[in-house]
Amino acid sequence: MRAVSSRVRRPRRLHGRRSFLGLSAAFALSACMPSGFGALGPGVDTSRPVVVALLVPGATATPGDEVLSSNLENAARMAVADLSGVQIDLRVYTTQGDPATAAQVARQAVDDGAQIILGPVRSAEANAAGAAVAGAGINVLSFSNNPAIAGNNVFVLGLTPDNAARRMFEYAARNNRGNVMVLGEQTPAGALVLDAVNRGLAGSGATVVATQTYEFSQQGIVNALPEIANAARSSGAQSILFTADSAGALPVLAQLLPDNRIGYPQFQFMGITQWNVPPATLQLRGLQDGWFAMPDPALTSQFVARYTATYGSEPHPIAALAYDGIAAIGALLGTGRTDALSRASLTQASGFVGVNGVFRLMPDGTNQRALAVATIRNNEVVILEPAPRSFAGPAT
Known part of the structure; x- marks a missing residue:
């Protein structure tokens, strides 16, 4: 030992x-x-x-x-x-x-x-x-x-993924973007995150209309793009929730999905990871006007x-x-x-x-x-809804 x-x-x-x-x-x-x-x-x-x-x-x-x-x-x-x-x-x-x-x-x-x-x-x-x-x-x-x-x-x-997902689902439901397609990776960790996202859905008012996964590689994402695009268009999704972070598939997805005509404003991109970390993520074209959850800035x-x-x-x-x-x-x-x-x-x-x-x-x-709900405008973080400063009611 x-x-x-x-x-x-x-x-x-x-x-x-x-x-x-x-x-x-x-x-x-x-x-x-x-x-x-x-x-x-x-x-x-x-x-x-x-x-x-x-x-x-x-x-x-x-x-x-x-x-x-x-x-x-x-x-x-x-x-x-x-x-x-x-x-x-x-x-x-x-x-x-x-x-x-x-x-x-x-x-x-x-x-x-x-x-x-x-x-x-x-x-x-x-x-x-x-x-x-x-x-x-x-x-x-x-x-x-x-x-x-x-x-x-x-x-x-x-900050657990179900916590961030709940915040995004609730905000999406209140802003007419509550039909959500979830994107996740085909790894053991990715499966755990998808389970957590599903827990965050409960009681949020949103609906997951489709879930798509991709092999965790750039080629895997490229191969999955046609199916992801078809699911987004056919499912009635108003939003697409990324489970990936900036160190993983997020930059690739943020580039390739808009290149395949899956992007804002038809689809609202949302994230459960902090898109302001590292700051270079704020420069990604595909994430402009996207929503993500973050602690009280x-x-x-x-x-x-x-x-x-x-x-x-x-x-x-x-x-x-x-x-x-x-x-x-x-x-x-x-x-x-x-x-x-x-x-x-x-x-x-x-x-x-x-x-x-x-x-x-x-x-x-x-x-x-x-958590606060933030967006990216002109490569800068803008708070759409501040983080509450207290809890109302019992824990759920």
Whole structure:
């Protein structure tokens, strides 16, 4: 077995103001707590520092993992520094990108006194860490966006495809574009995303009139184009929902579909991934006037600016999840309740506010995030409908 690398690091000094909109709002939202807390979760003494373990991928051969790890830690420490009246003892452990090591350091973290775990990033590691500490009643807030690993004591903080799909379906239905054709890739991951999209359809008011898939290659997309075009025209589709992202098939589809007379305004293109990442995606001709879901841009920009001013470089795109996780933990600890880190506390209907906007954790381990609907005009992002700043009603 690999040697376990665990490091307990002292907080770095932060420069600038210690107040932050996201965290103060998180405390405000969490003020009304539900009754009848569940048993899963440790009893905590909020008069003393509460140990929180942060699991990061460091010490791997994967390019960028060291930067990702340091960015996650930086964002978490920024959030800890913003807390008022709450004490968190943040301890950092590296998983080395290995599920067995993730399980080992998760158990070590609990032995060291951790009462909740934040991370890891990847699905297999998060699943292993959760299983390793389930018997101790410790909850895991992973940075994954894979709903397949959610459940029991594992929660996912990442933006899940069903969450983004629900937002797009609802918006399309309200804007006379509710007959939707869905495009997905013929891979195991693609099948999981299509399943998630179908979950997001429920109760949205939209209708999926066709689903088309393509082999995950440029030639595969070319081969599938005639069938995709015929299905779009014959199904009565008003919109086409892409499941692909900018690193995958999206740029090819955005070019080839309009070249085959499948494009705006006859068909409204929609996406469940963030088309503004990387910024070069905004230059794609076929995505002009398309719709996509994104976290609250005002809060996100505020976080990016503050992080950059503090650490000298822009944060990794998922670093904000570490801040969100600490924001949620801090908000719950701020209630002073001994069951603040129980499952029922984590899944309170009012949710939390982090640097990506409002979010809430669901009893099944997934999450709901309030998202904005954006479009691209003249290669720039334009917000069509802002992200809600609170949740109305029970979680669905």
